[in-house]
Amino acid sequence: xxxxxxxxxxxxxxxxxxxxxxxxxxxxxxxxxxxxxxxxxxxxxxxxxxxxxxxxxxxxxxxxxxxxxxxxxxxxxxxxxxxxxxxxxxxxxxxxxxxxxxxxxxxxxxxxxxxxxxxxxxxxxxxxxxxxxxxxxxxxxxxxxxxxxxxxxxxxxxxxxxxxxxxxxxxxxxxxxxxxxxxxxxxxxxxxxxxxxxxxxxxxxxxxxxxxxxxxxxxxxxxxxxxxxxxxxxxxxxxxxxxxxxxxxxxxxxxxxxxxxxxxxxxxxxxxxxxxxxxxxxxxxxxxxxxxxxxxxxxxxxxxxxxxxxxxxxx
Amino acid sequence: xxxxxxxxxxxxxxxxxxxxxxxxxxxxxxxxxxxxxxxxxxxxxxxxxxxxxxxxxxxxxxxxxxxxxxxxxxxxxxxxxxxxxxxxxxxxxxxxxxxxxxxxxxxxxxxxxxxxxxxxxxxxxxxxxxxxxxxxxxxxxxxxxxxxxxxxxxxxxxxxxxxxxxxxxxxxxxxxxxxxxxxxxxxxxxxxxxxxxxxxxxxxxxxxxxxxxxxxxxxxxxxxxxx
Numbered sequence: 001x002x003x004x005x006x007x008x009x010x011x012x013x014x015x016x017x018x019x020x021x022x023x024x025x026x027x028x029x030x031x032x033x034x035x036x037x038x039x040x041x042x043x044x045x046x047x048x049x050x051x052x053x054x055x056x057x058x059x060x061x062x063x064x065x066x067x068x069x070x071x072x073x074x075x076x077x078x079x080x081x082x083x084x085x086x087x088x089x090x091x092x093x094x095x096x097x098x099x100x101x102x103x104x105x106x107x108x109x110x111x112x113x114x115x116x117x118x119x120x121x122x123x124x125x126x127x128x129x130x131x132x133x134x135x136x137x138x139x140x141x142x143x144x145x146x147x148x149x150x151x152x153x154x155x156x157x158x159x160x161x162x163x164x165x166x167x168x169x170x171x172x173x174x175x176x177x178x179x180x181x182x183x184x185x186x187x188x189x190x191x192x193x194x195x196x197x198x199x200x201x202x203x204x205x206x207x208x209x210x211x212x213x214x215x216x217x218x219x220x221x222x223x224x225x226x227x228x229x230x231x232x233x234x235x236x237x238x239x240x241x242x243x244x245x246x247x248x249x250x251x252x253x254x255x256x257x258x259x260x261x262x263x264x265x266x267x268x269x270x271x272x273x274x275x276x277x278x279x280x281x282x283x284x285x286x287x288x289x290x291x292x293x294x295x296x297x298x299x300x301x302x303x304x305x306x307x308x309x310x311x312x313x314x315x
Numbered sequence: 316x317x318x319x320x321x322x323x324x325x326x327x328x329x330x331x332x333x334x335x336x337x338x339x340x341x342x343x344x345x346x347x348x349x350x351x352x353x354x355x356x357x358x359x360x361x362x363x364x365x366x367x368x369x370x371x372x373x374x375x376x377x378x379x380x381x382x383x384x385x386x387x388x389x390x391x392x393x394x395x396x397x398x399x400x401x402x403x404x405x406x407x408x409x410x411x412x413x414x415x416x417x418x419x420x421x422x423x424x425x426x427x428x429x430x431x432x433x434x435x436x437x438x439x440x441x442x443x444x445x446x447x448x449x450x451x452x453x454x455x456x457x458x459x460x461x462x463x464x465x466x467x468x469x470x471x472x473x474x475x476x477x478x479x480x481x482x483x484x485x486x487x488x489x490x491x492x493x494x495x496x497x498x499x500x501x502x503x504x505x506x507x508x509x510x511x512x513x514x515x516x517x518x519x520x521x522x523x524x525x526x527x528x529x530x531x532x533x534x535x536x537x538x539x540x541x542x
Contacts, residue, residue, distance in 0.1 A: 099504075112528055115402070117531075119397045122397050122400045123397050124398075130533075153531060154531045156530070157527070158525045158526060159525060231400075232399070233398035233399055262357055263358045263502060264501065264502065266397045266398070270395065272404060274497045279503045280503065280504055285374070285376035286376075287375055287494025290375035290376070290495065291493070294495065315490065315495075
């Protein structure tokens with residue numbers, strides 16, 4: 001009896017409560033498992049279900065302690081092994097202090113080959129069944145200006161087409177992101193290095209952010225994303241290319257799993273024309289700073305005050 | 316009272332604080348310049364790059380930079396690992412990848428004269444020399460064909476082909492040195508290794524060939540679908 005009173009006297013915080021519920025649920029599901037058809041499940045499937053339950057009850061990424069982050073990362077890695085049969089490593093690398101990423105796109109150089117798109121799909125484990133793509137390359141007519149209403153992103157002919165130029169868009173990692181502003185649950189936010197990220201396990205799939213984004217930069221998973229086992233990129237980040245689920249929003253993260261470890265994003269690396277420039281805007285020795293200081297640059301829909309960290313320039 | 320841009324930042328920050336702006340909005344930085352730029356982690360692939368320092372030009376912010384070597388085996392440049400795939404950049408073969416490099420293995424004691432008079436190097440389509448009204452000895456040292464002839468009378472190795480190109484293409488080479496033209500390899504910070512002009516452009520025919528693009532999106536944007 002004294003145990004019960006102690007339990008009642010103990011101050012139960014929200015986190016502890018969630019933990020207690022998780023424990024109860026886990027115990028209950030095991031109990032159920034003992035006397036139901038669930039018992040027929042394989043050892044691995046039972047483990048996967050239990051892990052999925054525990055994972056379901058975790059907190060939002062930003063509120064997690066370092067221990068909780070390690071725990072959820074290990075859990076997700078184990079789940080990837082059980083569910084997809086792949087050994088993945090999920091990093092939770094934090095932003096490097098003194099780094100704010102910026103991106104520049106040379107309209108004179110892009111020829112519309114879409115090698116960036118191909119690299120992005122492979123790097124970020126994008127849904128192959130739905131054909132999700134973060135990057136759009138718009139084909140525009142020479143002399144027509146940047147006219148998105150009359151541009152075609154679905155072109156499928158030999159490029160570059162005469163009399164046309166190519167204009168790439170993706171998430172601009174705005175310094176004043178309207179998508180973050182509208183999220184009702186705080187599942188998307190801006191990191192200190194400027195990358196706007198989504199906690200896929202906190203997103204409720206309301207798609208307000210998609211409506212708020214003036215650049216069509218976000219993508220919704222109408223179904224469970226499918227990537228063939230042999231094509232899964234095992235180098236993952238919690239806020240980047242790890243497995244997404246049905247009903248959540250995702251977006252370009254400047255390849256957070258690459259850029260936070262000093263590497264160039266996949267699109268920059270794959271571009272055959274050198275139209276893409278990436279770097280730290282706080283570093284006066286970076287290429288991005290040189291472009292901003294020496295070239296005529298502009299940003300898309302600048303009048304909306306979204307302050308994109310993605311600049312366009314010409315030769 | 317005159318307001319400097321710095322005042323503007325402070326006033327905006329104060330206004331934002333007064334209006335109780337959302338905490339998850341990124342705070343305005345105190346200063347846009349950091350005295351000591353952060354050193355990013357150095358990717359392993361960066362230390363594997365074989366490169367030589369560029370002479371005659373400085374990179375962004377006056378820093379030094381390196382150019383990947385054409386004369387060494389540069390498959391590690393050509394093939395970039397993205398996800399689980401190995402992506403081949405449309406680079407020209409390295410000098411060593413040419414069947415008969417070094418050139419002096421054939422061209423011994425011979426001096427290049429004018430336009431070619433014998434059936435040799437049929438794969439070379441000299442569009443650029445024709446347009447520029449040049450011939451082989453305009454760029455290749457007549458008596459030492461492994462080297463490139465500079466206008467000043469000196470010469471450069473194939474690794475430093477940019478020195479030759481720079482003699483006419485001033486704007487391009489300035490952009491290249493600064494970072495607005497060409498490709499940087501592997502990392503966005505730390506050691507800066509870039510490709511040379513002739514890694515992407517065939518000097519005899521510098522344009523890129525048209526080709527079919529990778530598959531486009533299946534879903535149209537609302538304005539497109541409405542048309």
